[in-house]
Amino acid sequence: xxxxxxxxxxxxxxxxxxxxxxxxxxxxxxxxxxxxxxxxxxxxxxxxxxxxxxxxxxxxxxxxxxxxxxxxxxxxxxxxxxxxxxxxxxxxxxxxxxx
Amino acid sequence: xxxxxxxxxxxxxxxxxxxxxxxxxxxxxxxxxxxxxxxxxxxxxxxxxxxxxxxxxxxxxxxxxxxxxxxxxxxxxxxxxxxxxxxxxxxxxxxxxxxxxxxxxxxxxxxxxxxxxxxxxxxxxxxxxxxxxxxxxxxxxxxxxxxxxxxxxxxxxxxxxxxxxxxxxxxxxxxxxxxxxxxxxxxxxxxxxxxxxxxxxxxxxxxxxxxxxxxxxxxxxxxxxxxxxxxxxxxxxxx
Numbered sequence: 001x002x003x004x005x006x007x008x009x010x011x012x013x014x015x016x017x018x019x020x021x022x023x024x025x026x027x028x029x030x031x032x033x034x035x036x037x038x039x040x041x042x043x044x045x046x047x048x049x050x051x052x053x054x055x056x057x058x059x060x061x062x063x064x065x066x067x068x069x070x071x072x073x074x075x076x077x078x079x080x081x082x083x084x085x086x087x088x089x090x091x092x093x094x095x096x097x098x099x
Numbered sequence: 100x101x102x103x104x105x106x107x108x109x110x111x112x113x114x115x116x117x118x119x120x121x122x123x124x125x126x127x128x129x130x131x132x133x134x135x136x137x138x139x140x141x142x143x144x145x146x147x148x149x150x151x152x153x154x155x156x157x158x159x160x161x162x163x164x165x166x167x168x169x170x171x172x173x174x175x176x177x178x179x180x181x182x183x184x185x186x187x188x189x190x191x192x193x194x195x196x197x198x199x200x201x202x203x204x205x206x207x208x209x210x211x212x213x214x215x216x217x218x219x220x221x222x223x224x225x226x227x228x229x230x231x232x233x234x235x236x237x238x239x240x241x242x243x244x245x246x247x248x249x250x251x252x253x254x255x256x257x258x259x260x261x262x263x264x265x266x267x268x269x270x271x272x273x274x275x276x277x278x279x280x281x282x283x284x285x286x287x288x289x290x291x292x293x294x295x296x297x298x299x300x301x302x303x304x305x306x307x308x309x310x311x312x313x314x315x316x317x318x319x320x321x322x323x324x325x326x327x328x329x330x331x332x333x334x335x336x337x338x
Binding site: 001002003004005006007008009011012013014015016017018019020021022023024026028029031032033035036039042043046047049050051052053055056058059061062063065066067068069070071072073074076077078079080081083084089092 | 103104107111114115118119121122127130131134137138141144145147148149150152153156157160161165168169172173175176187189190192193194196197198200201204205208209213215216217218219220221222223227228232233236237240241244248251252254255256258259260261262263265
């Protein structure tokens with residue numbers, strides 16, 4: 001398969017993720033859509049690494065995975081804190097940031 | 100060659116189907132399951148790109164560990180479904196924006212001057228993308244990013260514990276807020292103030308009790324009730 005197929009597929013996945021972030025209102029699903037976008041970036045990184053014939057792009061993909069894991073942990077902690085304070089789990093309802 | 104193409108299209112259909120499932124399914128639980136399918140299809144694509152270690156890490160870390168975390172949180176907050184499908188201006192403009200971005204990206208990809216995009220990539224040696232090769236890169240050339248990533252994971256873990264821990268004051272605050280929200284607003288004004296007065300009246304004894312322990316409650320009790328000031332002082336002096 002040509003590399004361009006993989007890159008176009010990653011563009012598709014990224015745009016689906018963008019649409020999800022913009023339209024969904026449940027913060028859990030928004031986090032899932034962020035995962036989609038990060039995975040699309042990973043796919044492009046690995047595809048370009050294969051194109052150049054250099055494994056360094058795969059190390060970048062690993063680091064992106066670490067950052068995605070951190071983002072998930074902090075995001076899920078925020079959602080649990082929202083649930084504990086009986087704030088509705090809806091990004092449209094969360095208008096103010098206060099401690 | 101033919102097998103590779105079949106595998107690619109099967110995995111691509113799985114990846115796009117999983118991504119669409121994440122966005123379109125109403126129940127967050129099914130969204131998480133769709134993302135698991137998407138990740139498995141993506142791991143197959145990584146294998147086709149000769150990135151064996153990334154594929155294994157994707158399956159074990161993402162589809163295994165991170166998705167279990169999601170499932171736990173969905174089960175904890177009870178998988179609330181969204182009431183109305185994406186209302187508002189952003190909800191309507193969002194898909195249009197995403198489609199525009201897709202067209203733009205496709206033009207950028209096909210119009211780029213990278214000749215190698217239309218090849219199958221460089222010829223690579225047998226060990227390309229194996230755990231050994233990736234580990235060697237991580238510990239030699241990318242040692243500092245590797246350590247920074249581990250530190251970032253530590254910070255994120257501590258942050259999550261701080262965010263999600265059960266705080267005593269936080270629970271009290273929500274308990275106080277709940278009756279007001281439930282509709283006691285018309286009579287809630289004086290009642291709420293009376294509740295505050297009651298809280299203030301109960302605080303100085305608590306301050307005197309905890310007075311010798313730490314200085315802050317003693318300081319807190321000072322302006323509200325000056326008469327009780329001599330009481331904690333001898334205790335503090337004796338201690």
